[in-house]
Amino acid sequence: MSEATTAAGSASGQPTRIALLKVLGPVHVWALGVGIVLVGEFMGWNFSVGKGGAYGSLIACWVVGLLYTCVAMIDSEVTSTVAAAGGQYTQAKHIVGPLMAFNVGLYLVMAYTMLEAGDALVVGDLMKAVAGELGHADLDPRPFVVLSIALLAWLNYRGVFMTLTVNFVITAAAFLAIVILFVGVSPWEPAKVLLHKDLLVDLPYGWIGVIAAMQFAMWYYLGIEGTCQAAEEVRSAGRSIPLGTMSGMITLLIAASLTWYVAAGLMPWEYLGQAITPLYDAAKLTGSGTLQVILFVGTIFSAIASANGCINDASRAWFSMGRDRYLPTWFGAVHPRYRTPYRAILFLIPIAVVFAFQAPLDQVISFSILSGLLGYTFMSFNMMKFRKQWPLGSIKRGYVHPFHPLPAIVLLVLCIATYFATFLGYGATLVAVMAFYILASAWFVFHRYKFVRRGDQFTMPWPRPKGY
Amino acid sequence: MAQHYAPPKQGGMGQFIDSILLMVLVFICLLAPVYLKADHSAAPPEEAKEEATKVEATWQGLGQTPVQAQQWEKLGHTPETAKPIIDNRFDYAVDPMALIVTIAVIVGYFVFVFRISDREYREVVRERFGDGGN
Numbered sequence: 001m002s003e004a005t006t007a008a009g010s011a012s013g014q015p016t017r018i019a020l021l022k023v024l025g026p027v028h029v030w031a032l033g034v035g036i037v038l039v040g041e042f043m044g045w046n047f048s049v050g051k052g053g054a055y056g057s058l059i060a061c062w063v064v065g066l067l068y069t070c071v072a073m074i075d076s077e078v079t080s081t082v083a084a085a086g087g088q089y090t091q092a093k094h095i096v097g098p099l100m101a102f103n104v105g106l107y108l109v110m111a112y113t114m115l116e117a118g119d120a121l122v123v124g125d126l127m128k129a130v131a132g133e134l135g136h137a138d139l140d141p142r143p144f145v146v147l148s149i150a151l152l153a154w155l156n157y158r159g160v161f162m163t164l165t166v167n168f169v170i171t172a173a174a175f176l177a178i179v180i181l182f183v184g185v186s187p188w189e190p191a192k193v194l195l196h197k198d199l200l201v202d203l204p205y206g207w208i209g210v211i212a213a214m215q216f217a218m219w220y221y222l223g224i225e226g227t228c229q230a231a232e233e234v235r236s237a238g239r240s241i242p243l244g245t246m247s248g249m250i251t252l253l254i255a256a257s258l259t260w261y262v263a264a265g266l267m268p269w270e271y272l273g274q275a276i277t278p279l280y281d282a283a284k285l286t287g288s289g290t291l292q293v294i295l296f297v298g299t300i301f302s303a304i305a306s307a308n309g310c311i312n313d314a315s316r317a318w319f320s321m322g323r324d325r326y327l328p329t330w331f332g333a334v335h336p337r338y339r340t341p342y343r344a345i346l347f348l349i350p351i352a353v354v355f356a357f358q359a360p361l362d363q364v365i366s367f368s369i370l371s372g373l374l375g376y377t378f379m380s381f382n383m384m385k386f387r388k389q390w391p392l393g394s395i396k397r398g399y400v401h402p403f404h405p406l407p408a409i410v411l412l413v414l415c416i417a418t419y420f421a422t423f424l425g426y427g428a429t430l431v432a433v434m435a436f437y438i439l440a441s442a443w444f445v446f447h448r449y450k451f452v453r454r455g456d457q458f459t460m461p462w463p464r465p466k467g468y
Numbered sequence: 469m470a471q472h473y474a475p476p477k478q479g480g481m482g483q484f485i486d487s488i489l490l491m492v493l494v495f496i497c498l499l500a501p502v503y504l505k506a507d508h509s510a511a512p513p514e515e516a517k518e519e520a521t522k523v524e525a526t527w528q529g530l531g532q533t534p535v536q537a538q539q540w541e542k543l544g545h546t547p548e549t550a551k552p553i554i555d556n557r558f559d560y561a562v563d564p565m566a567l568i569v570t571i572a573v574i575v576g577y578f579v580f581v582f583r584i585s586d587r588e589y590r591e592v593v594r595e596r597f598g599d600g601g602n
Contacts, residue, residue, distance in 0.1 A: 047510050050510050050558075051558060096582070096585050096586075096589065097584075097585030097586055097587075097588045097589030097592065098585065098588040098589070098592065099581055099584045099585040099588055100581055100582065100585040101585075103581055110494075195535055195539070198533060198535035198536065199535065199536060199539065205558065205560060208560050209558075209560070212558065212560060266539065267539060267543070268532065268536045268539055268540060270550075270553055270554045271539075271540065271543060271545075271550075271553060273510065274510040274511055274512070274553055274556070281543060284542075284543070285539060285542055285543065325475065327486070327487075327490070328478065328482075328483035328484075328486050328487055329478070329483065330480075330483045330487070331487075347487070347491075350491070351491065351494055351495075354495065354499075355498070355499075358499060358502060359498075359499065359502045360502070360509055360510065360511055361510070362509060362510040362511075363501070363502055363507065363509070367498055377578070381578075381582070419570075419574060423562075423566075423567065423570055424558070424560050424562075425507065425508040425558045425559075425560070426507045426508065427507065427566060427570060428501040428504070428506030428507045429501045429506075429507050430570060431569075431570060431573060432497050432498060432500050432501045433497070433498065434573045434574060434577055435497050435573075436493060436494065436497035436498060437577060438573075438577055438580075439493055439497065440490070440493060441577075441580065441581055441584075443489070443490075443493075445584055447486075448486070449588065450475060450476065451475045451476065451478055452475060453473070453475055454472070454473045454588075454591045454592050454594075454595045455472060455473075455592060455595030455596045457592045457596075458592050458593065458596040464593065464597040465593060468589070468590060468593045
């Protein structure tokens, strides 16, 4: 979230910190989480149909929904207690240690930057599809990809408040587009528009396909944990974070089920499993020009809202790591006029553009998913350590999640299943992503850590952690 | 009281090299499987598309019911253009060696990160709270 109130430089030459304004309520937390994630209903989730069939995708969607419910429960407790900007990165600094924090910061940056590349890719592809229908089949989508990323980066460079406000409005419009499509296909009259009886087939790969589908089923919810980025700016962290995050999860579970129901009732699973813009295609199949326009606008809005949120969050994570010296301090600069982390914003643009140009959508999404998955694996260990180092009653918690350690254990088990799901079909991508984090970790340990001020990494007013 | 660690200052050139190094690392590691085409792709390969134009395909031959065929056609597909999409199946046969290596890489990574983090965290705690402990 906004770091706009972090001023750089004072008369003494020491950085001056101005506290972030506590103005947000549960509705804002909901909008922040759902805003980044909603694009997952418009594209990407359907690759899970390709891996496990339509029924396999639905089962995987619910199982992964359980994974994210555990994420939301854990996140609500830790975030409402570590109520500081930076989200999981700040949590890792205080609970696990610098190398883990460096990795968590990278997970956030890579997950969001790859999602941003995927968003831009969808905008380009949709423009090409629409141009084709209007008789301009040879339209080059690449200028639209670059333009989308450049325009959103410029908006973020200039200031964040207005762009995030606009984000909330267009997210609501995109969600409304899904609801309109659902109503438009007359779900109360089976076989009139929706053809589930004729299109749904048994599990094409059996139960192993259901497990494999868990990889892309994550796309329905990936990014909901971004709600904790607002921790420092909510009026009551103990109330707003759990309420906003859990209501966001419920919204996404409903939206995911509606999306699956409409798409699976209109497209053969083989087509659905590789479509770039499945909901727009679904609207096309209804034969309604109005629905097609609404879904075109909804898809563009959701992609733009998501990319905008991603640039915002990725650049702030990169900026925070620069400020803490985990990365070159050059990235820790704030624009003197716009008060934005402008160097971090500019540095991440070429990475997003290159991946949007060079990699297919399913692989770009896989990079994003794997970075998210590594972050969730960290969260399960983080929760265990958090309760052990500061048992209940030793520090003031905004919220205490029930049934500990069950959510942490379930989360870890489901993460392991999702690693295996990724191994099935995307094993080389999995190893490549791990190679990146291993090499980056080695770089941090053997080179970068010497520039880090040790004691400055712990800023919470807590007692000494138990066992240390 | 524990002694405070004073980190060295990094010059402009050092910062520039670090930044470029990280960007190169991202490109090399993450684009490698894309260029090597080491994984399955949701989009059918170009060769399969070309191959499909050479043989006559039918909806029935592709295992599609009349309703499914009708939906394909509404989406602008013919049996020839749909064939590479329908034939682009995943192979879920598990290579035990590849699985063992992948597990070792993931487990090794987390063990390494948590062990080193713990060592670094102790330094942080010592500077912040002083020597001693509980």
